[in-house]
Amino acid sequence: MPAKTRHIGAMHVVTNRIRRGEKEYTATLLRRSYRQDGKVKKETLANLSHLPAEAIDAIRRVLAGESLMSADDAFEIERSLPAGHVNAALIMARRLGLAELLDPRSSRDRDLCMAMIVSRVISPGSKLSTVRSLGQSTLASELGVEGVDEDDLYAAMDWLYERQARIEDRLAKRHLNVGEMVLYDVSSSYFEGRACPLGKLGYSRDGQKNLPQIVYGLLCDKHGRPVSIEVFSGETHDDKTLPAQVRKVKDRFGLARVTVVTDRGMVTKANIETLTRTEGVSWITALKAPTIKKLVRDGIFQPSLFDQQNLGEITDVNEFPGERLIVCRNPLVGAQRARKRTLLLDATEQELAAIKTRVDKGTLLGSAQIGLAVGPALKRFHVKKHFDIHISDMEFTYQRKQEQIDTEAALDGFYILRTNHTAAEVPAGDVVRTYKNLEQAERAFRSLKGPDLQIRPIHHHLENRVRSHVLICMLAYYLTWHLKAAWKPLLFTDENRPENDDPVAKAVRSPEAETKARTKQTTDGGTAHSYQTLLSELATQTRNRTRLAGRTDTFEKLTQPTALQAQALKLTTNAPVVIK
Template identity: 45%
Template sequence: MTKTAPAMHVAVSRARRVNKAGVEVEYRSVLLRTSFREDGKVKHETLANLSALPDTAVETLRASLAGKTMVEAGTALKIMRSLPHGHVDAVYAMARGLGFEAMLGPACRERDIVMALLAARICAPSSKLATLSFFADTTLGQDLGPVSTDDLYRAMDWLGNRQTTIEKALARAYLRPEVNPDKLALFDLSSSWVTGTHNPLAAFGYSRDKKRGVEQIEYGMLANRAGVPIAVRVFPGNTADPTAFIAIAAEIQDLAGVQDMVMVGDRGMITSARIEALKDTTLGWVSALRNTAIQELAADQGPLQMSLFDQQNLAEISHPDYPGERLIACYNPPLARMRKHKRAELLDATEERLKTIQKAVTAGRLKDAGKTGLRVGKTLGKNNMAKHFTLTITNTSFTWVRDPDSIATEAELDGIYVIRTNVTEDSMDAAEAVRVYKSLANVEKIFKSLKSRDLHIRPIYHHTEERTRSHVFLCMLAGHLTWHLRDALKPLTFTDEDRPIPEEPVAAVNRSTAAARKASTQQLADGMPAYTYQGLLRHLATRTRNTMSMAGTTGTFELLATPTPTQYQALDLIRDHTKNNRK
């Protein structure tokens, strides 16, 4: 029977034998063979013995026989350009895995640009004009194509018009009873300064950034208990906190699509006047008493006495001034020690500044009692120390003494705070009410992330009301994705993964042993390096997407760099997080 057409191949075999000297030696045999089938059997024919050739030549011959085109090393491939990609890819993977991109709206050019703006805000926050340079220096520029400033502003306008729809979708996802059985919503207010002089929302007001002499806007943030941003409202810079609270409280039930909700706000937000307004709604609320109200509870053998804390660190009390409300008094000894130490420091620092004024009066440089009083008042008001000093001011002299009764009265309440709520004990026990109020710290984390740590919402350069609102909303959405990224990537960062649940309601939670070890060794348990969140984003950015060309051809192709072990793990963590958290 005739043979089929022969096919050549390289056969390499290795064997270990003992030579005459008694030493075990490996022998390599490299044969050029043809294979053919004869009478139903596969047979081989050796054409040449290539054992003397080096391994590189053998591999080249093997590849050539396999049909691969061989070109001279060094001229085969060229990297035409490398662009950072890994950090952008992580943002998109999170957004698409959560269904976030689809929630923004139907696929269109504006949505693509909004997604790119979100990625830029998370990876390299800057002004909109500087963001165009970021696009060009990352794979966003390749994927988007040419983008002008007009394109950016059209996309922002598109986003602003969809704000209510997007916020309703987020509220349904994060506040509906199935995922939010406590029916809790957190709300707090902050401010950021504005550049220019034409923004209609800009006004002088109380600056939470301590930025004096500039106009600002205020914005209220709505979040779930974990601190995931859900909605934001922008107010003129001179809006009082309670006014802003009532404005957004009226929208909460409609946003979430539920009949009852518990709002959590700080003592400056949910005041007695606001509580009266809330009685006309079905909203529950949790807040805290101001220091002056706490002093009234402790005065004249009132219900708030230190003996309440002999056996426990919290106690529920009542008072006729708060009908239909529950008051939960808490005592935190470490907080008491901190306040005592801080008060002593402030008293000493205030006295040093008063001595400076006294020297000016004694030397005759300050001769008018009224002017002296103004300087003294400014000094005492800086740290709210006026209540602790008794002053004597004339045109030629200025003296003071500390008020021991005032200091002692304040010291008696060191470490004590009082939570107030209208939520019944059946729905929320005393310990849980304290935890709920303390969860407001999660909203503070949002503001910290927005302002400086991650997203740099300030300063605000926009000059129209609509663009200002769109900018703040864009930053809120970036904060939403940032929360998920931080949560997903915490096994690779210094974040404490072992916080007790539920937390002890009053005392501060100590850092876990595992988190302390990560911080001291700068390593994870498996020996891999630990990162800050921003440091991890920078590491992800080192995974590039490369534009390649091949010698002898005119086309190009894209090639992603191989991920590092950390980058592999980060992508796996994002996939797992989106799988478990898709709403």
């Protein structure tokens, strides 16, 4: 008999569902349909039920006439740019109305300044570095500033400098209320180059004694948000910067009443007189060490009275009429200073002993040569004042000034605050807490100078460019301050720092913050981050430009955020901000 002819018909995939009782069974079959003797016949060719769903889908699509290829063949990723950190910074900037702070009217200069501010937050560097880094993330395209060069940025900096006063006025209106305190402190940063008239040699806080520097004074609200920054030439003493800030607060910001909280470096007789004469201005500051020693010599301040207490008030109607002097004693700070003094004295004495051994052996002779050896040893640890030195051609002796050391040690841990607030206006404990709030300004300087914003070294030659650079850094810190506040749940930062009942005692952390530090995890079990590592994590979310195979058109798509990235963006979007 001839072999039976097998009819090849159209194949297709069918899924059958059969219910038996309460259970439902699914079978996916490969079948074909064909016509025989005028009738449509169906035949099952294979049971596909054991295959994964994607394989079944692929078979179904091939049978429908589609041409399948791998994802690598179908798509080509032309470029991938970091985007997550840019998105977070821009979300916060828009919620803060940062662009409107610069200027209510939209312009290319405003966009360029926003690019410099945000770039300073996510990738700080020089203006040449900024030009290059703008294209290394999605920032340039988000702000529409692709293809800019250094000259474009310099022109935008000039535009920004002209608006500094109005920007600061808007910030003051947002964050400074009548009767509130204003934090003021001073720092400095060094130059590379000697062409700028502002760059002068002065007291360097950067340890760069041989490089010119600028001095800048920062005004913050009581929470540490920056409101204003002013640049002075590098040789300017701290106290010379304060009068300008008082005028700014009263005349420009129009605050009828304000409390200026400032460091002891700003305390001079002339400045106190200026503050006292200015109507509506109160102040809180601290006494310098020589003044405290004079109070001890005059019998007005007796440290022994504070053996059993750490807070009290004294008066000196002759030197400080109309003022309150609030004495604070912190035993932990006192013990730390005592340990440090002992270490410095011991280290100096060890070097002096080595010099004495050389003199006694006759290998170092002559008063001039001995003096050349002794001088650096005394200066190295800054305790020269505590040693009596005798040098002759054949002899070298030294001894500690123990009585002087004991007198200084008696003041370890003590500091004295001064204010013209009455006790009814501000109790002693609140004066201490208010003064300690200067920590917020110091934190701002650490952020400005550290890896967050890198304000130094300064490379600009023109005065206005230097001032504009410092303003950009301040505005970048304004944005950074709000990002850090929003991301507290993800950072090692204490989210709910408790207020210590004892205002003089060392600040304590909440149990949650202690747990974070110990476990390196957040309260919800995630990994705790520093601000910098969180920015780096956000930067791993990229925006990809993809091209379809065989076509020229492209599309862009963000990668799916990780759980951490999604949480950070949610916190950024929902964080409370102050807008007036």
